[in-house]
Amino acid sequence: MQSNSYRHIITLIKKDLLLEIRQQYTFYGVLLYVASTIFVVYLTMGEPEETVWNALFWVIQLFVCVNAVAKSFLQDSKGRMLYYYSIAGARDYILSKLIFNALLMMSMTLLSLFVFTMLLGNPLINIFQFIGISLLGALGLSFIFTFLAAIAAKAQQQAALMAIMGFPIIIPQLLLLGKIAKSAFSSVVQAGLWQMVLLLVGLDLLIILLAIILFPFLWKD
Amino acid sequence: MIRKNWWKLLCFALLMYTCIMGFMVKIPVLDGRMQQSIRNLFFHVPMWFAMQTLFCISVFYAVRFLRSQNPVDDYYSLEFARTGLVFGILGIVTGAIWANYQWGKPWSGDPKQNGAAIALLIYMAYFVLRGSMNDLDKRSRISAVYNIFAFAMLFPTIWILPRLTESLHPGGQGSEGNPALNPNDTSPEMEMVFLPAIIGWILLSLWITSLRIRLRIITEKKLAHE
Numbered sequence A: 001m002q003s004n005s006y007r008h009i010i011t012l013i014k015k016d017l018l019l020e021i022r023q024q025y026t027f028y029g030v031l032l033y034v035a036s037t038i039f040v041v042y043l044t045m046g047e048p049e050e051t052v053w054n055a056l057f058w059v060i061q062l063f064v065c066v067n068a069v070a071k072s073f074l075q076d077s078k079g080r081m082l083y084y085y086s087i088a089g090a091r092d093y094i095l096s097k098l099i100f101n102a103l104l105m106m107s108m109t110l111l112s113l114f115v116f117t118m119l120l121g122n123p124l125i126n127i128f129q130f131i132g133i134s135l136l137g138a139l140g141l142s143f144i145f146t147f148l149a150a151i152a153a154k155a156q157q158q159a160a161l162m163a164i165m166g167f168p169i170i171i172p173q174l175l176l177l178g179k180i181a182k183s184a185f186s187s188v189v190q191a192g193l194w195q196m197v198l199l200l201v202g203l204d205l206l207i208i209l210l211a212i213i214l215f216p217f218l219w220k221d
Numbered sequence B: 001m002i003r004k005n006w007w008k009l010l011c012f013a014l015l016m017y018t019c020i021m022g023f024m025v026k027i028p029v030l031d032g033r034m035q036q037s038i039r040n041l042f043f044h045v046p047m048w049f050a051m052q053t054l055f056c057i058s059v060f061y062a063v064r065f066l067r068s069q070n071p072v073d074d075y076y077s078l079e080f081a082r083t084g085l086v087f088g089i090l091g092i093v094t095g096a097i098w099a100n101y102q103w104g105k106p107w108s109g110d111p112k113q114n115g116a117a118i119a120l121l122i123y124m125a126y127f128v129l130r131g132s133m134n135d136l137d138k139r140s141r142i143s144a145v146y147n148i149f150a151f152a153m154l155f156p157t158i159w160i161l162p163r164l165t166e167s168l169h170p171g172g173q174g175s176e177g178n179p180a181l182n183p184n185d186t187s188p189e190m191e192m193v194f195l196p197a198i199i200g201w202i203l204l205s206l207w208i209t210s211l212r213i214r215l216r217i218i219t220e221k222k223l224a225h226e
Helices: A002-023 A026-045 A050-073 A078-088 A091-119 A127-154 A160-183 A193-219 B004-023 B035-068 B071-102 B111-131 B136-164 B190-225
Strands: none
Touching: A002 A026, A026 A050, A026 A091, A050 A091, A050 A127, A050 A160, A078 A091, A091 A127, A091 A193, A091 B035, A127 A160, A127 A193, A127 B004, A127 B136, A160 A193, A160 B111, A160 B136, A160 B190, A193 B136, B004 B035, B004 B136, B004 B190, B035 B111, B035 B190, B071 B111, B071 B136, B071 B190
C-alpha cells in the first residue's frame, strides 16, 4: 500500500510536469509576469535601498505565487477529477499537487532572484543564505496557496477568493520571512534567527499535515 | 449547561462588579505612565480572551461538523465565529481609544495591533467564503475546512510572533510580562477585578452566542417546513 501510493504520487507529478512541458503556459506566463513586474519596478525606482529591495522581493513572490498556483486546480475538469479519484485517492492527489507547486514556485523564486539582482542591483552580503531563505519562503507560500486554491476551486470564484482568503493568512509568514531575510543584508548575526526559521519549518509541516487531513473533505461532492 | 440560569446570573453579577469596581479600585501610581487609563485593562483585555475562546470553540465545532456532517454543528461553528468577530472588533476599538491617550495615536502599527487586524481579516474572509456558495452542504463543508486551516495558520503566529518582536504592548521583546498584561504594573487589588472581568465577559459572549444559535436553529427549522 505504502509503495503504491508513493507510485501514484510520482505518476501524478509526472503528469503535471508533462502537461507543463507540452503546454508551456504556466511557466512562461509566470516568467513573463515576473520579468515585466520587476522591469516596471526598475523603471520607476532604479536601484532601491536594501529594505525596499527586501520588501519588494517578498511582495513580488506573493503575487507570483498567487498567479502560478491558482491555476493548478483550474485545469482539471470535474470528470477528470473523478478519474483521478478512482485511480489514486485524495491524499495522493493533494500531495502530488503540493510537491509539484513547491517545485514550480522554487524555480520561479530562483529565477526572480536572478532577475532582481540583474536589474535592481545586488545589496546581498550573504547570497547563499538569502537563496536558502527564499527557497524556504517559496515552499511555505506554495503550500498555503495550493491548499487555498483547492478551497477556492470548490467555491468556483477563483481569483477574487484566493486574494481575500490568502492575503491575511500569508501576512504573518511574509513578516517572518522579511525579518529572517534581513540577516542576509548584513554580516551581523541576528538574535533569534534559528527560532524564526524553526517556526517557519514548523508551519510548513503543519500545512502539509492539515492538507492531508482536510483535503478528502473538500474533494468529495 | 446552556439552558441553566445560574451562569447567566453569575455573568450579570460579575459584569456589574467589573463595571463598578473597575472605576472604583485603587490603582498603582506608575511614574507618570498609564494613570487612570489603566482601568481599560478590565474592558480591553477581556475582549481578546472572549474572542480567542469563541474562535477556539468555533474550530472545535468545525472539526465536529466534518466528523458528524450534522448541520447543527455548522450553525454552532458559524455563530461562535460571528460573535468572536464582534468581540474582536470591540477589542480593536477599545484598544484604539486607549492607545489614543497612551501612545498618542489610535493606530501605531504595533505587532499586536497588526496581529489582531489580521485575525479579523481572516474571519471576515470566512464569511465572504460562506457567502460565495449557494449549495448548503458544500458551503458548510468548505467553510469548516477553511475555518480549521485559518485557525491553524493564525494562532501559532499570533501567540508566538509578538513575543519575538519589539512592541508597545507588554510581553514583547525587551518589555516585561506576557501579551495580556505586565505583572509589574498591576496591583493585587486590580487582579481581584481583572479575573472576574475576564470570566464575566467570556460568559457574556457565550450567552449572546447561545441566543444566536437558538434563533438560527428555529429559523432553519421554519425554512425547512415551508
